[in-house]
Amino acid sequence: MVKRFSLGGFSLLEVLIASIIMVIGIIGLFPAFTAGLKSNSRARAWTEVAEIAQEKIENIKTGLLSSYEGQEGRYSWRVERFANVDLADVGPGVLEKYVLTVSWMDKGRLREEQFVYIKQVAEDK
16 A cells, blocks of 8 residues: 655745746836835925915915015025006906916926916005
């Protein structure tokens, strides 16, 4: 009578092939991981830019903007004011246009974003 031993485990070859497949799968995930990190960094920068712009536009609305240029962390900002803006239905002298430009360096490349705010001012009588 011949005794057959079956331990029910995996052979070394099966474990090696499974390990290779797993490593290939993990390597395939690296580009997605790095793309996610870049996207997260970009989103953080845009959020910070939007916060700066919101603060400056609120200062323009309330008349508390003390200077037209400045630096906040790695972000530079500049406000340009255009008085007597003339639109089709509104006479000159009633509107002021403000262009807020926020700029920053992103991996050696200059990035800029502009925000436009139009403010109604008292009409001269």
